[in-house]
Amino acid sequence: MSNNPLPVQIGLTIITGPMFCGKSAELIRQIRRLRVAKSNVLMLKPAIDTRSASVSTRDGQSLDCTAFASTHHLADIIGAHPNFMLAIDEAQFVLARELDHWIDLIRDEMTKRLIIVAGLNLDFRGEPFPAIADLLPVATKIQLLSSVCMRCGSDNGVRSHRLQGGDTVVQIGDEEYQAQCLHCFSQSVVTARS
Numbered sequence: 456m457s458n459n460p461l462p463v464q465i466g467l468t469i470i471t472g473p474m475f476c477g478k479s480a481e482l483i484r485q486i487r488r489l490r491v492a493k494s495n496v497l498m499l500k501p502a503i504d505t506r507s508a509s510v511s512t513r514d515g516q517s518l519d520c521t522a523f524a525s526t527h528h529l530a531d532i533i534g535a536h537p538n539f540m541l542a543i544d545e546a547q548f549v550l551a552r553e554l555d556h557w558i559d560l561i562r563d564e565m566t567k568r569l570i571i572v573a574g575l576n577l578d579f580r581g582e583p584f585p586a587i588a589d590l591l592p593v594a595t596k597i598q599l600l601s602s603v604c605m606r607c608g609s610d611n612g613v614r615s616h617r618l619q620g621g622d623t624v625v626q627i628g629d630e631e632y633q634a635q636c637l638h639c640f641s642q643s644v645v646t647a648r649s
């Protein structure tokens with residue numbers, strides 16, 4: 456740990472949007488910027504996302520990351536790093552049963568340090584992920600990113616369409632999804648139901 460003074464930046468930034476909109480790339484960009492400014496930044500993500508122990512972007516950028524198994528585990532990690540800003544990726548994977556603790560934890564810590572939370576806004580049915588949605592009213596900055604629609608090529612990809620049917624809300628695997636615009640998403644939903 457360095458001898459930096461306590462962080463002066465506090466608050467909560469939320470980076471959200473559909474699949475393939477560059478959330479992790481934006482998160483990494485902001486972490487690198489903070490580190491240039493000599494801030495300590497701890498990168499975290501829920502352990503349910505087992506794709507790797509680092510956070511990677513589709514253009515090959517990668518940063519080491521600490522996985523947390525529960526929000527109580529997260530609280531322990533945060534408590535052990537009082538002088539660190541926090542960057543939490545894939546936060547939509549925080550478990551529903553831990554939602555209240557998650558919201559309380561972030562609301563408390565954002566008054567002491569800067570927290571950047573990145574995650575999907577909506578599942579493939581177009582329903583909000585509460586771990587992101589319930590933080591939006593208390594955020595100090597919200598970045599809503601969009602993708603290119605992978606069906607029609609427009610610049611308005613704002614929904615995550617799952618190519619295969621099924622009932623599971625969260626499936627990990629980018630190849631199963633497309634970012635789509637509202638127009639294509641509504642057509643895809645109709646097609647999937649017929």
Ligand SMILES: [Zn+2]
Binds near residue numbers: 604608638
């Ligand atoms: Zn489209």
